[in-house]
Amino acid sequence: MLALFLRDLRLSIRAGGGGLTGVLFFLAVVATIPFALGPDLNLLSRIGPAILWIGALLASLLGLDRLFQADREDGSLDILVMSSDRHMLALSVLIKCLAHWTASVLPLVVAAPVLGLVLNMDATSIGATTLTLLVGTPAIAFVGAAGAAVAVGLPRGGLLVSVLVLPLAIPVLIFGVSAAYAAVNEPDPFLPPFLILAALTLFLAVVGPVAAALALRYSAD
Amino acid sequence: MRLIADDLSCERGGQRVFSGVGFSLAEGAAMLVTGPNGAGKSTLLRATAGLLQPASGRVALEGGGEAFPTVAAAAHYLGHHNAMKPTLSVFENLSFWRDFCGDAPLDIDAALDKVDLRAIAHLPFGYLSTGQKRRAAIARLLVSRRPLWLLDEPTAGLDAEAERQFSALMVSHLVAGGMIVAATHHPLGIDAAVELRMDDA
Numbered sequence: 001m002l003a004l005f006l007r008d009l010r011l012s013i014r015a016g017g018g019g020l021t022g023v024l025f026f027l028a029v030v031a032t033i034p035f036a037l038g039p040d041l042n043l044l045s046r047i048g049p050a051i052l053w054i055g056a057l058l059a060s061l062l063g064l065d066r067l068f069q070a071d072r073e074d075g076s077l078d079i080l081v082m083s084s085d086r087h088m089l090a091l092s093v094l095i096k097c098l099a100h101w102t103a104s105v106l107p108l109v110v111a112a113p114v115l116g117l118v119l120n121m122d123a124t125s126i127g128a129t130t131l132t133l134l135v136g137t138p139a140i141a142f143v144g145a146a147g148a149a150v151a152v153g154l155p156r157g158g159l160l161v162s163v164l165v166l167p168l169a170i171p172v173l174i175f176g177v178s179a180a181y182a183a184v185n186e187p188d189p190f191l192p193p194f195l196i197l198a199a200l201t202l203f204l205a206v207v208g209p210v211a212a213a214l215a216l217r218y219s220a221d
Numbered sequence: 222m223r224l225i226a227d228d229l230s231c232e233r234g235g236q237r238v239f240s241g242v243g244f245s246l247a248e249g250a251a252m253l254v255t256g257p258n259g260a261g262k263s264t265l266l267r268a269t270a271g272l273l274q275p276a277s278g279r280v281a282l283e284g285g286g287e288a289f290p291t292v293a294a295a296a297h298y299l300g301h302h303n304a305m306k307p308t309l310s311v312f313e314n315l316s317f318w319r320d321f322c323g324d325a326p327l328d329i330d331a332a333l334d335k336v337d338l339r340a341i342a343h344l345p346f347g348y349l350s351t352g353q354k355r356r357a358a359i360a361r362l363l364v365s366r367r368p369l370w371l372l373d374e375p376t377a378g379l380d381a382e383a384e385r386q387f388s389a390l391m392v393s394h395l396v397a398g399g400m401i402v403a404a405t406h407h408p409l410g411i412d413a414a415v416e417l418r419m420d421d422a
Contacts, residue, residue, distance in 0.1 A: 003320035007309070014308045075302025078272055083322060085294035218274075 001087060001095050008099030011070075012063075023107045026059040030115045041120045048119035049129040049180035052112050056133055057140060057173055060105045061165060064144040065151065065158040067100055068216065072152050081216060089213040093145055097209065101141045109133045128183030128190070132197060136176040139201040142208030143168045149212035153219050172200055222248050222284045222368055224269075224292065224400055229278035231264045237276070238264045244417055248368070251391070251401040251411045256419030262404035263301070265419065266371050269402060270298045282369075289368065296369040301377075303358035307347025311338060311357050314346055315364055322365035332363040335390060337383070351378035359387060362394075370394060372403040385410065 033051050034044055071077040080092050112133055116126035147164040151157030175197040182188035223245060230240030239261040246252055254262045267273040269280050271293040282292045289295035305314040315329045333339040336356040341349070346357060355378045362370055370391075376384050388410030391401055395411065403409055 003317050007306070007313075007317045010313070011306055011308060073302070074306065075300050075304040076306075078270070078298055078300060078302075079304050079318070079322075081272060082270060082293040082296065082298060085291055086323060087321070 001091065004087075004092060004095050005099045008096055009103050012100070012103035020107070022059040022062050022104050023111050025062055026055045026108050026111060027115065029055040029058060031118060034119065045120040045122065045125070048116060048121040049125060049132075049184075050177050051119060052115060052129050053133070053173055053177045053180070055115070056105075056108045056112065056137060057169060059108055060137055060140050061144065061162045061169075063100070063104045064141075064148050064165065065161040067096060067145060067148040068152045068212075069148070069157065077152075077216070084213075084217075089216065090209040093149070093209040093212045093216070094142075094205065097138070097141045097145045101138050105137045105141060109137060122184075125180070125184045129180040132176045132179045132194065135194070135201060136172050136197050139172045139197075139204045140165070140169050142201070142204040143172075144208075146208045146211040146215065149215035149219070152216065172197065172204075175200060222282065222289070222295075222398075222400070224280070224282055224369060224402070226269065226280045227278050229265070229268060229280065230276045231261065231268050231273060232276045233264060239419060240277075242417070242419070243278075246400050246402065248398045248400060249395050251395055251403070251409075251414040253409065253411075253414045253416045254402065254404040254419060255406070255416055260419035262419055263373050266298070266300075266373050266402065266404050270296055270371050272298070285368075292369065295367055296371050297362045297365075297367040298371045298373075299358055299362060299375055300373045303346075303354050304361065305346045305354065305357060308345055310343050311346055311349070311360075312342040314357065315360055318361050319364040322367075324366045325364055326366045327363050329360075329364060332360045335363060336360045336386065352380055352383060355379055356383055359390070363390070368398065369400045369402070372401065372405075374405060375403055376405065376407060376409065 030051055037043060068077060081089060109130060112130045113126050116129060144165045147161045150164060151160045154160060175193045179190060179193035179197055182190040182193055225245045227243050229242045231238045242265060244252060254265055256262055264273065268275045269292060280292055282289060282295055285295050312329060319325045319329060330339060333342050336359050338353060338356055349357065376387060379387060391409065391411055395401060
């Protein structure tokens with residue numbers, strides 16, 4: 001299992017940097033918004049957490065369609081499916097999600113504080129947003145795995161994956177942003193939305209890979 | 222250990238590919254699946270590997286014990302694709318499959334020696350020629366032990382020397398009690414192999 005994690009990590013670092021593409025896209029989204037909104041620093045710092053979350057959500061959807069498609073094209077997926085007696089397929093999917101998250105989404109979380117400065121956010125707000133991104137983005141990868149598995153047989157499934165995954169990722173977005181806001185706006189409690197966000201991630205860590213494994217098993221032909 | 226297929230029929234896209242195929246294979250036996258293009262050779266192999274749900278009939282492995290409860294667990298599947306990543310080196314590819322599949326009788330250098338690739342093991346898989354890629358994929362069969370080899374056109378792209386080498390590998394796998402099911406258009410150099418001829422349905 002560790003071998004699978006390391007292989008996927010090595011692949012995404014070596015094969016033209018899927019992580020870097022995501023970060024550049026994230027940067028592009030966040031950097032253009034101040035130009036569109038105009039030089040209102042208070043407005044920027046007020047909507048900063050939401051902008052960071054939307055940017056991270058869209059950027060983390062970018063590489064998702066390749067999660068299983070590359071393995072299918074070169075035949076590796078057949079062997080992963082056939083090995084399911086030794087390594088439960090859902091577990092292999094979970095490991096692939098974690099590798100994808102580490103290589104492509106973790107750089108976004110790391111970049112978020114820097115982009116927070118661009119948006120005139122204060123330290124608490126930056127810290128809270130980064131923390132919610134760290135806890136919430138794995139959930140997007142887990143839901144994304146299910147979407148990617150459904151679309152794995154389609155040659156141009158990229159857009160379909162995003163359309164399938166986006167509605168399911170909305171709750172994550174809602175609780176992520178509300179927790180980030182609650183950290184700054186005094187009367188709102190931070191902990192309840194944050195804990196629900198963590199619960200969402202844990203819940204999807206089970207449901208996503210299991211659904212993806214089912215889809216993969218029946219899409220192999 | 223015995224591989225048994227009973228009255229197997231498969232469909233693809235709602236179209237019956239073949240029906241009523243049955244065979245039984247004992248340890249040390251090989252079966253060549255032959256027939257014209259589109260007769261269902263690859264489909265039969267995928268159904269045997271459990272990658273394709275047969276429309277009717279069953280495939281089962283008897284006497285696999287705890288180590289090999291299903292056909293898929295007992296099988297190496299070498300399809301049209303080599304299951305290797307172009308950006309990783311040959312050595313990295315093989316060591317991943319060895320770690321993932323487990324049960325390693327040979328180390329990777331020894332397996333590479335058997336297919337004559339040791340000198341270029343450090344190259345990214347994508348730089349190899351078609352025949353060399355196929356040989357690397359054959360080395361995958363050697364780095365973890367599986368009693369059943371399911372081979373789909375295994376010699377595609379191999380030169381005469383590599384074909385002879387591969388025949389020797391298959392014969393020694395059979396001598397060690399392995400089983401082989403191979404879909405092929407060429408004789409693979411296994412004398413004792415039985416032939417299953419698939420005709421257009």
